[in-house]
Amino acid sequence: MNKFKIIYSGIGIGLIIAASLLATRGLPEDDRLLYDKASKISANTIEQIWPGLEFNNYPMAIRTGNKEFIIKNGVATSRKPVLPIIAATAYRVDEEINIFMPSIADMSALGTMVEGITSSQEMMFVKGFSMTQNSLTDEQYIGIMYHEALHAHQIDYHERVLFQNIPEDFNEYDILDLILTIDDIAPLKQMYNKELDLLLAAVINPDDHLDDYISARQERTQMLNDYFGSDDIKKIIYLENYYEKVEGTARYLEANVILTLGNEALYDEYMDNIQHYFTGKEKYYRSGMGLSLILDKLTEDWKSEVFIKSESMFEKIERYASIKEE
Amino acid sequence: MIPIIQIVIKEKLRNKIIYVFGILGAILMVLVSTGDGLSINGIKITTFEQRVPVAIAMNSFVGCLTAIVISLQTIPSEIERKTTHLILSRRIDRGKYMFALTIGNISASVMTMFALNLSLIVFIALLGRIDLLFSVLGSIMIMNINVMVLSAIVSVLSIRIPLFLNAILSIGIYFVGVFHNLLSTLSNAVEGPSGLLLGFILKIVPNLSAVQNQAAGALINAPIDFYPLVIQLIFAYVAITLTFFMFKQEV
Numbered sequence: 001m002n003k004f005k006i007i008y009s010g011i012g013i014g015l016i017i018a019a020s021l022l023a024t025r026g027l028p029e030d031d032r033l034l035y036d037k038a039s040k041i042s043a044n045t046i047e048q049i050w051p052g053l054e055f056n057n058y059p060m061a062i063r064t065g066n067k068e069f070i071i072k073n074g075v076a077t078s079r080k081p082v083l084p085i086i087a088a089t090a091y092r093v094d095e096e097i098n099i100f101m102p103s104i105a106d107m108s109a110l111g112t113m114v115e116g117i118t119s120s121q122e123m124m125f126v127k128g129f130s131m132t133q134n135s136l137t138d139e140q141y142i143g144i145m146y147h148e149a150l151h152a153h154q155i156d157y158h159e160r161v162l163f164q165n166i167p168e169d170f171n172e173y174d175i176l177d178l179i180l181t182i183d184d185i186a187p188l189k190q191m192y193n194k195e196l197d198l199l200l201a202a203v204i205n206p207d208d209h210l211d212d213y214i215s216a217r218q219e220r221t222q223m224l225n226d227y228f229g230s231d232d233i234k235k236i237i238y239l240e241n242y243y244e245k246v247e248g249t250a251r252y253l254e255a256n257v258i259l260t261l262g263n264e265a266l267y268d269e270y271m272d273n274i275q276h277y278f279t280g281k282e283k284y285y286r287s288g289m290g291l292s293l294i295l296d297k298l299t300e301d302w303k304s305e306v307f308i309k310s311e312s313m314f315e316k317i318e319r320y321a322s323i324k325e326e
Numbered sequence: 327m328i329p330i331i332q333i334v335i336k337e338k339l340r341n342k343i344i345y346v347f348g349i350l351g352a353i354l355m356v357l358v359s360t361g362d363g364l365s366i367n368g369i370k371i372t373t374f375e376q377r378v379p380v381a382i383a384m385n386s387f388v389g390c391l392t393a394i395v396i397s398l399q400t401i402p403s404e405i406e407r408k409t410t411h412l413i414l415s416r417r418i419d420r421g422k423y424m425f426a427l428t429i430g431n432i433s434a435s436v437m438t439m440f441a442l443n444l445s446l447i448v449f450i451a452l453l454g455r456i457d458l459l460f461s462v463l464g465s466i467m468i469m470n471i472n473v474m475v476l477s478a479i480v481s482v483l484s485i486r487i488p489l490f491l492n493a494i495l496s497i498g499i500y501f502v503g504v505f506h507n508l509l510s511t512l513s514n515a516v517e518g519p520s521g522l523l524l525g526f527i528l529k530i531v532p533n534l535s536a537v538q539n540q541a542a543g544a545l546i547n548a549p550i551d552f553y554p555l556v557i558q559l560i561f562a563y564v565a566i567t568l569t570f571f572m573f574k575q576e577v
Contacts, residue, residue, distance in 0.1 A: 004422075024553065066514065
């Protein structure tokens with residue numbers, strides 16, 4: 001065999017050996033470090049943000065590509081992916097509630113794609129050609145971990161009230177389609193914009209702006225009668241309240257964890273987003289965060305009852321506001 | 327084989343393509359490093375350290391497209407000019423001949439990439455920013471892996487596929503490669519045949535985005551994950567190896 005073939009084959013074998021030696025078999029280090037950082041946030045700190053939430057009680061399943069690693073009691077083991085697609089969520093697996101997270105690389109990619117779909121295709125394109133495509137900070141990733149942990153807590157302690165009392169003929173996707181049509185109704189969208197501006201103002205200064213916000217929201221709700229039938233309105237309001245309670249509180253926790261980790265600029269972005277109109281259900285995630293922040297200023301113990309009582313967060317605020325007036 | 331490789335490089339030098347891209351790199355460098363107009367996501371880019379990754383990203387974009395252009399025509403031109411007959415009638419192994427032309431393409435593409443980035447390197451040296459010099463050189467060397475992979479793939483495809491089709495396919499491979507990480511996440515986020523098809527495509531297209539990420543890491547002196555770099559080198563190796571077997575019988 002001549003010299004060229006020997007050298008050329010040697011290069012190929014060398015590359016394959018190098019690939020075998022360098023291949024990561026376990027959970028990627030970046031994701032492990034982020035989980036460790038998340039789990040080390042002191043229990044006292046989390047207790048102050050959301051009493052009763054025990055982050056380390058729930059196994060964390062981190063998915064990277066087609067592999068999934070489950071972290072339980074600090075130990076990471078691989079398993080076949082449970083969910084058919086990559087997603088950030090909480091879900092019961094073998095009677096144990098798991099928190100599911102994409103790896104930070106996958107989460108960044110999802111974030112870039114969502115940005116491209118919801119706001120800027122140009123930025124998605126530019127990011128594709130930039131040297132790094134990581135759009136997610138560590139703080140935001142950990143914040144999202146806690147967001148999903150709150151969902152795990154909701155399933156663990158409040159599943160019946162939050163998830164099992166849904167009306168019989170209720171179809172979430174049909175109602176979401178209805179909510180999407182709001183985006184095309186200019187006068188209604190204008191009312192939402194006014195309401196969201198007042199929501200942020202009420203978050204910052206409830207004494208001066210809370211009544212205005214309450215009035216604006218009541219007016220907007222009334223305006224739904226001009227465009228939808230009474231049955232549809234009930235379902236829209238139900239879904240609004242559902243997202244504000246289930247997702248809005250999780251977003252509130254996410255933002256507060258980000259602030260705890262020191263990223264004030266990102267926290268300010270979350271605050272600012274409260275007043276921005278987002279399509280579909282996204283706006284209720286943000287209005288729910290706004291309502292949570294208002295409740296922080298009205299009462300100390302709203303978190304202990306928000307998932308127990310069926311009243312919506314807005315109804316709770318109306319109730320506290322009327323008590324205050326008396 | 328070495329003389330054939332040298333001929334390919336000399337041909338590209340004679341075409342002045344490398345000099346043209348050296349000048350283009352200088353123009354891009356001037357555009358990126360001067361003025362206040364550069365901003366990304368609404369945030370103004372003002373310091374030199376902020377401009378360096380932008381310059382490298384732009385040069386990489388131009389360099390990769392140039393590698394495609396350089397590599398598209400070399401082998402088809404040789405076949406069309408019938409110079410292959412002259413070579414093969416001297417009992418030079420045809421597989422090795424195609425291999426040499428491919429290595430010539432890769433060498434010329436890498437030299438063009440360095441020509442593009444020469445202005446950046448000179449600029450850094452003139453500013454006395456030796457602290458940046460090694461990390462920038464490391465980043466450029468890593469980016470050259472993408473150039474090598476693209477050049478190898480385009481070269482091997484040019485043996486069999488018509489020029490126009492090869493150009494479209496190569497551009498498609500480049501774009502899928504650059505968005506590989508995004509598309510890989512997408513393939514895991516959708517169920518059904520589309521997810522499977524996307525997953526299959528991504529397995530056969532090199533992950534250029536992974537190399538870009540490591541090049542970005544090199545710029546900030548972060549630890550380099552060599553695994554994706556080795557995988558892309560394997561892609562290039564496989565493509566180059568195919569040149570031994572893909573020779574057109576009718577030539």
